[in-house]
Amino acid sequence: MRQVVVIALNTFRENLRDKILYNLLFFALLLIGVPVLLADLTIMEHRKIVTDMGLAAINLVGVIIAVFVGIGLVSKEIERRTIYTIMARPIRRTQFILGKYLGLALTLLVNVSIMLPVYFGTLWVYRAPVHGALLQAIELIFIELLLVTALALFFSTFSTATLSATFTLALYVIGHLSTDLKGIAEKSESETVRMAMKAVYYLCPNLEVLNMKGQAAMGVSVAWSYQALASVYGLLYVALLISAACVVFQRRDF
Amino acid sequence: MDAILIEGLTKKFRPGWPGLPSVIALAGLSLSVRQGEIYGFLGPNGAGKTVTLKILLGLMRPTSGSAELLGKPAGDVEVRRRIGFLPESPYFYDYLTAEEFLSFYGHLAGLDRAHVGRRVTQLLDLVGLTEARTRQLREFSKGMLQRVGLAQALIHDPELVILDEPMSGLDPIGRKQVRDLILSLRDQGKTVFFSTHIIPDVEMICDRVGILVKGKLLATGRVDDLVSHGHTQSVEIVCEGIDAETVPDIRDASTRVLRQGRQCLVVLPGPKRLEEVLAAIRACGGTLVSVTPQKGSLEELFFKQQAGPTNEQAERKA
Secondary structure (H helix, E strand, C coil): CHHHHHHHHHHHHHHHCCHHHHHHHHHHHHHHHHHHHCCCCCHHHHHHHHHHHHHHHHHHHHHHHHHHHHCCCCHHHHHCCCHHHHHCCCCCHHHHHHHHHHHHHHHHHHHHHHHHHHHHHHHHHCCCCCCHHHHHHHHHHHHHHHHHHHHHHHHHCCCCHHHHHHHHHHHHHHHHHHHHHHHHHHHCCCHHHHHHHHHHHHHCCCHHHHCCHHHHHCCCCCCHHHHHHHHHHHHHHHHHHHHHHHHHHHCCCC | CCCEEEEEEEEEECCCCCCCCCEEEEEEEEEEECCCCEEEEECCCCCCHHHHHHHHCCCCCCCEEEEEECCEECCCCHHHHHEEEECCCCCCCCCCEHHHHHHHHHHHCCCCHHHHHHHHHHHHHHCCCHHHCCCEHHHCCHHHHHHHHHHHHHCCCCCEEEEECCCCCCCHHHHHHHHHHHHHHHHCCCEEEEEECCHHHHHHHCCEEEEEECCEEEEEEEHHHHHHCCCCCEEEEEEECCCHHHCHHHHHHCCEEEEECCEEEEEECCHHHHHHHHHHHHHCCCEEEEEEEECCCHHHHHHHHHHCCCCCCCCCCC
16 A cells, blocks of 8 residues: 555656646636626626636546546656656556556645635635535536546556547547437437447446536535435446556556 | 576567567576676677566566566565666656655655665765755756666665666766676675676676577676687787797797787687797797787677577576
8 A cells, every 4th residue: 555655646746746737727727717807797697607617617627637647647657668667666566557546636636626715715706606516516526537537547558648638538528428329329220320329328437427517506406315326436437447457557568 | 596597588579460470589598697696688789688677577578488586486576675676778757856766766665764764865875966866857967867776776775686788878987886886786795687788897897697699698607707618719929039930830820920029929829739839939049928818808709699690509607
C-alpha cells in the first residue's frame, strides 16, 4: 500500500507542477463567474444560468483534465522511459497502475474542491438557491470524472496518447448517447443494426445515469437510493476498467 | 551463490507484420557473475546488452531460459530491494528537484523518512550535486543527470548494482568519477554488473568481462586471460651493435625489423622462436637491450570476436 501512496503522491505533484492545469482551472473559474456579463437577462434567468453554467464548467474542465492527463498516465512513462527505474524497484505493476490512478483522482478532487467555493460564492452573489440537488449532481459529476479517468488509464496501458484520447473521447460521447442508441436499436428494422446498437449499449458505460445537472439546476433532487445506485454503477465500472488495465499492463514488455 | 546466474536465455521479438521473420535479440545466453566482483558486459550497439538487463530486472520476459539475481528468479519483486539500476541515457521526472527525486526513489525502495533524508544528503555529496539539491532536473546537464541517476541506483544501499552504459555521454572527468565510484562499490563488497561498448572502461576496472555479439556470449573471463590465452602475443626485442636485417635467422623469425640509430627493433610473432633469435644476436656480437612481450588488447579481441562467425561460441571461463 505504501508503494501505491508514493506513486500517487508523485503523480499528484507532477500534476500540480503542470502549468496547463492552472490554465484549465482559471478557465473553469471564468466560466463559473461569466454570467456576470449577461446583464440583460431577468433575475430568474440569471440565477438559472449561473446554476447551470457552474455545473457545466465543473464537469467540462474535470473531463478535460481526466482525459488529457489520464491518457499520459502510463503511456508517457513508457515513452519517456521513466518506467524503467520505477519498475526496477520493489513495486508490483498493479501497485503502479493503482498509484497513477489515485494520483489523478486526487488531482481531480482538489480541482473540484477549489471550484466548489467559487461556484457556491457565485450562487450566493446572485441569490440563487443552494440546495441538496446541486451537491447530488456534483457528487455524480465526480463519479463520472473517476470513470473517464479509468477509461483513459485503461487505453493508456496499450496505446499511444493520441489513440487513447480518441478512444476515451469516443466512449465519453457514446456514453452520453447510449440511451439514444438503445432507442435506435428498438426502432431499427435491420437485425445487424439492432444487435450492434445493443452491444454498444450494454458494453459502454451509460454516463447519462450520472448526469443530474439539468434536474439539479431546476432544484429537483433525486432519491438517495438512485444516487447510491448510480454511484455504485460508476465505481463498478471504474473497478472493472482498472482491473483490465492491470491485466494488460502485467503482460507488457518495456 | 552467484550474484547473477543466466542460463540459456533467449529473446525473440515478434515482427510487427505477419510473414516477417522474428528478430532474435538473445540466442541462448549463459553467464554468471560472482558476488563482490565488477563484471563488464561488453558488446557493440544492438548486441542484446540492454535486453539482457531488462530481463534481469523483470521489465521484459524471456522467450526461453532462466535468470536469477541473488538466488531469486529475475522479476521477483522482493529481490529488487537489494538491487540498484541505472538505465542507459536515463530520463527522469524533470519537474522534481534532485532532493525530491532521490527521496521519491528512497521511499519506493521502502526506506523510512529519516533514513531517506540521511541517504539523500550522503549521495548528493558523493556524486557532487549538493549545491544543486534544490534545482529541478530539467535544469541539469547530461552529466549531472547521469550522476543523479547513479545516486538513485544507490539510494537503498543495494548489494547488486546494474548499470546500463554508465559512462556514455560523460566527459573524461565524469567518466573517471564513475569509474572511481564503481571501484569504491566493489571495495564495500557490492557486485557491479555494467554494460558498455567502451573498451578502456572495461580494461581499467573490471574483474571479469563478457563479450556479447548478436545475442551470443562469445567470450567471458578475466581480462588478462582473455587477451593472452589463445591469442598470439608478439615479442619486441631491442638490440644494438648489429644490423639485424642482415642476419638470416633473425630475418626469418621476425615479422618486422626496424633500425633506429644504433638500435634495432625486432618484432617476433610469438615467443616460440625467441631463444633462437636471442642466440643469433649473441652469435653476431650484438648486445641485448630489452625483450618485451606484447600482450594483445581487449580491443583486438573484441574486433576479432565480432568479425568471427557467431556460431563458434567459445566461452572460456576464467
